[in-house]
Amino acid sequence: MLQNLTQQPPDKIIEMIGMFRADPRAEKLDLGVGVYKDAEGRTPVMRAVKAAEARLVEQQESKSYVALLGDQGYLDAMQDLVLGDAAPEGRIVGAATPGGTGAIHQLLELVKMAKPGATVWYSDPTWPNHPAMVKHMGLGARTYRYFDDATRGVDFDGMMQDLAEVAADDVVILHGCCHNPTGANLSPEQWDRVTDLLLEKQAMPFIDFAYQGFGDGLEADAAAVRKMVGRVPQMLIAASCSKNFGLYRDRVGVAFVICADTETADVTKGVMASINRLNFSFPPDHGAKVVEIILSDPELKADWQAELEEMRQRMLQLRTGLAEALRRETNGNDFDFVAEHRGMFSRLGLPGEQVLRLRDQAGIYMVGDSRVNIAGLPDEGLEGLARAIVSTSE
Ligand code: LMR
Numbered sequence: 001m002l003q004n005l006t007q008q009p010p011d012k013i014i015e016m017i018g019m020f021r022a023d024p025r026a027e028k029l030d031l032g033v034g035v036y037k038d039a040e041g042r043t044p045v046m047r048a049v050k051a052a053e054a055r056l057v058e059q060q061e062s063k064s065y066v067a068l069l070g071d072q073g074y075l076d077a078m079q080d081l082v083l084g085d086a087a088p089e090g091r092i093v094g095a096a097t098p099g100g101t102g103a104i105h106q107l108l109e110l111v112k113m114a115k116p117g118a119t120v121w122y123s124d125p126t127w128p129n130h131p132a133m134v135k136h137m138g139l140g141a142r143t144y145r146y147f148d149d150a151t152r153g154v155d156f157d158g159m160m161q162d163l164a165e166v167a168a169d170d171v172v173i174l175h176g177c178c179h180n181p182t183g184a185n186l187s188p189e190q191w192d193r194v195t196d197l198l199l200e201k202q203a204m205p206f207i208d209f210a211y212q213g214f215g216d217g218l219e220a221d222a223a224a225v226r227k228m229v230g231r232v233p234q235m236l237i238a239a240s241c242s243k244n245f246g247l248y249r250d251r252v253g254v255a256f257v258i259c260a261d262t263e264t265a266d267v268t269k270g271v272m273a274s275i276n277r278l279n280f281s282f283p284p285d286h287g288a289k290v291v292e293i294i295l296s297d298p299e300l301k302a303d304w305q306a307e308l309e310e311m312r313q314r315m316l317q318l319r320t321g322l323a324e325a326l327r328r329e330t331n332g333n334d335f336d337f338v339a340e341h342r343g344m345f346s347r348l349g350l351p352g353e354q355v356l357r358l359r360d361q362a363g364i365y366m367v368g369d370s371r372v373n374i375a376g377l378p379d380e381g382l383e384g385l386a387r388a389i390v391s392t393s394e
Contacts (some may be wrong), residue, residue, distance in 0.1 A: 017360055028363035030365050049245060068270070074289065074291060078291070093255065094256050096283035103238035113271065122134070152182075160194075166203045178344065181243070188223065204234055207236070209239040218308070238256075309386070323337075348370040
């Protein structure tokens, strides 16, 4: 039977991790997978995480099961972090999941149970695992235009034209902040218009929220999702602690479902517990507990916020520095958009052949669509990257 299996297409981002590791060149530069690196090129365990882990090891008395939906303290802390006062009392269901990807999976499965064959819309381009997971789940897929290749900003007119075809109960995936892969984001007014449209269409917004704190700050990054929660009857949110807590490998995420009324929320709660049970039983607890400890201890929380803010500021400096280096090297302002984008990523708009030349000639790895992980840049690497982009351009 196993001989019936066929090779699966590799995920473009994960494939790059292996290619980079296999490259023997010392001067190689990894701008592929979205992992934050500090000025020394390290991805350190955050200070508050270290402290919380030490406390956990010291104080934890049992590794027995917690609950199918995860630890309530973690769910409450994450609800507060993501939604703050906007959380709708009695209409929200939270489920701990293995990472943000796990949250997306569980929510797509919920959609499939509620409406088999439902249509899921995602931006073109988007994180490659969105289309892959929607297909894997057997759901219908539609795309909406998002990125303007000329301005490297949002193609909002194209987006609204495409979303005009959304039907009732279609699911529309939106990146809550720090759009992956482009780095181009909706303005507050554009968020309002998208919300108006989805309300009119009676569609289900699905917010992928993986980068809170990496764009304009913890609160500012959550503003759009919070405002939308206040306006729509139903909504799905997948949040991740991989990036903002640096807990990548510990797999810490949460799925939130906003329901139209408390009766539906009661049923949905049981369904989410059941979906967890069917897929992996209990969600991983270690990283979730670490997050709960940090968020419920004022000192640890302040230290975590301070370190996260240092990371965000570093990414902003790298953005400005790279835009300036490219200005000098190209004698033009074509790449000024890099300083305007937010989050870890920017899509540079380079042709695929140039991306390959950068890899082959200069050992610079970026995703094939010319997405660069800004947070992967060493401080002294800005000029070199700018020069390599110019020298590989024809
Ligand atoms: C990325 O887009 O590089 C990150 O979200 C990591 C991943 O899982 O793809």
